[in-house]
Amino acid sequence: MKRVWAFVALLFSMLLSAIGVLAVLSSEADLAWISRTSSYFAPRGPSPDLPPTDIRLQSRNGGVEQVHLVANRHDRVTLVFVRDISSNPDMPLQLQATVRYGRNASLLDNEGLATARVYTGMQEYNSYLWNPPMGAPFLNRSEIAKLMNTASWAQPWWPVYNNDTAANIPENESVKAAYNNPASLYQSPLIFTVKLENLLPNTQYFYEIDGEYQGNFTTLPMDGDHSKPLTLGMWADVGQTNVSALNMEYLLHDVNPDLVLLAGDLSYADAFQQRWDTWGRLMEPLMSHKLSLFCNADHELNVGNEQNIGYLFRYPAPFEESNSPSFEYYSYKTGPLHIIALGSYTVFNHSSVQYRWLEQELARIDRRRTPWVLVMLHVPWYCSNFVHIGEGLLMRxxxxxxxxxxxxxxVLTGHVHAYERTFPVYQNETNSCGPVHFDLGDAGNREGAYTDWLMPQPSWSAFREASFGVGKLVIYNETHAYYEWHRVACEDTNATHCATKGDNSAQRYDISDTTWVIRNTSQCPNRLMPNAMSEPVHRMPNPPAGIARPRPARPAPQLPGPPAAAPAPAHPHP
Incomplete structure (x- = not known):
């Protein structure tokens, strides 16, 4: 009897799947893509921010902190952590640490040796430190003047002699400390890095750092393994406001991704280097438990003239593993997905190294092993918000x-502090064989939401909203992926509910946009192009049946979720 019911269920599933496929294949004839602009927007006014005194931003005074995991290879994960010994001069200088790891929390039978590096940075004081568009000041002008003032120690004849007060600090302009003022130099904490080797795919691992910090993570599937859905958390332009923290918590607990993609603009340190440390502490609950991949952007490179130094030391990219000569562009493969990270602020013309590397990388993708290809970069190629509009045109x-x-x-991007999704698009027109672009520069940084849209809405723009949130993409099989954008437009966490100041709507914390992303290989042969396959592919079952063409903002169906999450990492600090 069980066999009969199983056979009936199989036939029913095949019938509904066929209906869904037919609906997709016939969609070219009656395609009715409707562009929508959400009436919801998050105001840019002041709200509670995360001050330096917030317990989540505090140094552990030499203890292990800022722990994060970077995807490196199917059998390797890079673990990075920090010891801040600046306030503890009597602490012995130790430049190595032991990391033990294994599949059993009580039997950590593998060991790695983490080694430490430090870097020095020249401070710059961005006006957003004391006058941010969103959130309370991180420092006030009196504190900035004190940091720059050399009067207490320098000789009066010294050319850097400076007796600045708050009145000397402009309200809306950044100021640079003099290069020959030793007090303006920042020394990073000890930044430890180790590669955890010989890992099994789809496996939970536990780790311990020098016997004082414990955590766990789950490895990703090997490329070509299509046996279960793959869930991605996607965001960009994060910063360290209340909204940033809420988005981080939402990614960890609600999206529960297998892998997190962050498309640039991480900490908004902007050459006030201590904010790299406070951001690392704020993000630790997520990044010590979930694997991440990043790309660099303007706030890592040229805002404050950081030149990527903080990013390079703290968030290593797996570029050498993907035959790339630069950390600014690389690739990573897992399950049915091939990820390519590009540099928006790297030369991209046809004679550039980045372009030639990209062409080689795309040409060697095996679409039978990794049928899905996602490109991550910072500056959007398609954007209908007035801020940053057209900046990605030449690269596009x-x-x-x-x-x-x-x-x-x-294509996953950031940069614009609002949410926008396109229809499949190519050369400024909707094209069912082009990629869907997700602009997710709305994770909560202090510059606030950008609320002014180009009107009328371009035909390629599917949905846009001037608010904050994160994206979730679940790849079900070789042709179907389900996407949601989760609005987290909260600026005040003191209330008993999640609310944006001055907003009385019922959708403050909601799934605002949903769609199916469908790889139609029948009409789009450019999505086939497989290379020779050397190993069998482990296929996953069909997605829920009855799928029609994408429609924005419909309720999410009841879909099978990813595997049960591992418990959050345990360590002695909040």
Missing amino acids: ESMEPLLYKYGVDI
Whole structure:
């Protein structure tokens, strides 16, 4: 009897799947893509921010902190952590640490040796420190003047002699400390890095750092393994406001991703280097438990003239593992997905190294092992918000034909502090064989939401909202992925509910946009192009049946979720 019911269920599933596929294949004839602009927006006014005194931002005074995990290879994870010994001069200088790890929390039978590095940075004091568009000041002008003032120790004849007060600090302009003022130099904490080797895919691992910090994570599936859905958490332009913290918590507890993609603009340190440390502490609950991948952006490179130094030391990219000569662009493969990270602030013309590397990388993708291709970069190529509009045009003109030729499915970007999703698009027109672009520069940084949209809404723009949130993408099989954008537009966590100041709507903390992303290989042969496959593919079952063309903002169906999450990492600090 069980066999009969199983057979009936199989036939029913096949029938509904066929209906869904037919609906997709016939959609070219009656395609009715409707652009929508949400009426909801998050105001940019002041709200409680995370001050330096927030317990989540505090140094552990030499203890292990700022722990984060970076995806490196299917059998390798990079573990990075910090010891801040600046306030503890009597603490012995130790430049190595032992990391033990294994599949059993009570039997950590593997060991790695973490080694420490430090870097020095020149401070710059961005006006957003004392006058941010969103959130309370991180420091006031009197504190900035005190940091710059050399009067208490310098000789009066010294050219850097400076007796600044708050009145000397402009309200809306950044100030640079003199290069020959030793007090303006920042020395990083000890930054330890170790590669955890010989890991099994889809396996929970426990780790312990020098016997004082414990955590756990789950490895990703090997490329070509299609046996279960793959869940991605996606965000960009994070910063360290209350909204940033809420988005981080939402990613960890509600999205529960297998992998987190952050498309640039991490800490908004902007050359006030201590904010790299406070951001690392704030993000630790998520990043010590979930694997992440990053790309660099303007706030890592040229805002405050950081030149990527803090980013390079703290968030290593797996570029050498993907035959890339630069940390600014690399690739990573897992399950059914091939990820390519690009540098928006790296030369991208046809003679550039980045372009040539990208062309080689796309050409060697095996679409039978990794049918889905996602490109992550910072500056959007398609944007209908007035802020940053057109900044990605030259890169798009150079590289978009390459992405279209090789059938890239999804492009993830940030930079614009609002949410926007496109229809499949190519050369400024809707095109069912082009990629869908997700602009997710709305994770909560202090610059606030950008609320002014280009009107009328371009035909390629599917949905846009001037608010804050994160994206969730679940890849179900070789052709179907389900996407949600979760609005987390909260600026005040003191209330008993999640609310944006001055907003009385019922959708403050909600799924605002949903869609299916469908790889139609029948009409789009550019999405086939497989290379020779050397190993069998482990396929996953069909997604829920009855799928029609994407429709924005519909309620999420009841879908099978990812595997049960491992418990949050345990360590002695909040």
